[in-house]
Amino acid sequence: MSNPPAKLLPHPALTLCLITVWMVVNNTLGLGHLLLGTVLAVLIPLLTRRFWPEAPKVARWGLLLRYLTVLLTDIVVANFWVASLVLRPGSGLRPGFVWFPVALTDPFAITVLASTISLTPGTVSVDLSEDARHLLIHSIDLDDAQALVDQIKQRYEGPLQEIFQC
Amino acid sequence: MLWQEALISFFVVLGGAFALVGSIGLLRFPDFYQRLHAPTKATTLGVGGVLAASVLFFSLRGPGLSLHELLVTFFLFITAPVSAHLLARAARHCGVRMHPDTRKPGQPDGA
Numbered sequence: 001m002s003n004p005p006a007k008l009l010p011h012p013a014l015t016l017c018l019i020t021v022w023m024v025v026n027n028t029l030g031l032g033h034l035l036l037g038t039v040l041a042v043l044i045p046l047l048t049r050r051f052w053p054e055a056p057k058v059a060r061w062g063l064l065l066r067y068l069t070v071l072l073t074d075i076v077v078a079n080f081w082v083a084s085l086v087l088r089p090g091s092g093l094r095p096g097f098v099w100f101p102v103a104l105t106d107p108f109a110i111t112v113l114a115s116t117i118s119l120t121p122g123t124v125s126v127d128l129s130e131d132a133r134h135l136l137i138h139s140i141d142l143d144d145a146q147a148l149v150d151q152i153k154q155r156y157e158g159p160l161q162e163i164f165q166c
Numbered sequence: 167m168l169w170q171e172a173l174i175s176f177f178v179v180l181g182g183a184f185a186l187v188g189s190i191g192l193l194r195f196p197d198f199y200q201r202l203h204a205p206t207k208a209t210t211l212g213v214g215g216v217l218a219a220s221v222l223f224f225s226l227r228g229p230g231l232s233l234h235e236l237l238v239t240f241f242l243f244i245t246a247p248v249s250a251h252l253l254a255r256a257a258r259h260c261g262v263r264m265h266p267d268t269r270k271p272g273q274p275d276g277a
Binding site for chain 2: 021024025026027075076078079081082083085086087093094095096097098099114115116117118119121122124125126127136138140142145
């Protein structure tokens with residue numbers, strides 16, 4: 001196996017992430033911890049380089065930021081919505097499964113989409129078809145399957161396609 | 167100070183309330199798949215509330231800004247959907263009983 005030329009920072013984003021996590025875990029801004037954290041954050045990606053799949057490049061950071069804001073709002077809304085379902089007496093729920101046709105091609109982007117679906121109102125992603133073209137979603141209160149698919153496409157998948165350009 | 171205590175109490179109560187609702191949901195929903203919705207959703211805000219209170223308490227009362235609770239939130243947000251997905255997937259492959267009114271999955275279109 002021919003290795004690509006060794007780079008000091010094979011995953012700069014991971015390195016930055018590790019430094020941040022290290023500083024936050026230690027709850028400090030001390031220089032000693034910053035040095036130790038930096039050494040670890042450079043070494044760990046180097047040593048584990050082979051385990052990391054090629055992650056897609058984020059093409060549009062502005063959109064990613066907006067996506068995260070929308071997601072955070074939706075998570076809070078999801079919490080209140082599910083809470084109201086729990087507390088409402090009597091079960092008028094119409095649970096159901098839907099196959100969602102996935103247009104994304106990158107495994108990482110699909111993972112983000114599946115996680116998003118699980119965190120947002122009333123839906124959990126259950127399974128991915130073998131060819132990775134369809135995602136099985138369980139909805140706790142399924143009214144109109146096509147409307148749900150359209151909503152996910154427009155609200156989450158569309159932006160993800162633009163963010164990762166895939 | 168009063169407003170600090172009020173704010174911290176608000177988040178503790180909010181977090182506690184959502185954790186409680188999540189647990190009630192776990193108990194009340196009729197089948198496995200619906201139960202899965204309670205802990206993945208209601209609990210994220212439950213834990214989030216308690217952690218927000220913790221950040222505020224230790225930042226306002228302690229020696230300085232305390233942010234490692236944010237990491238707990240972050241890790242929770244990436245692990246909760248993955249564990250829910252694995253549970254749901256395992257349940258589907260084992261053929262866990264569904265609520266009789268559930269609309270069953272057919273085959274995906276064009277597959």
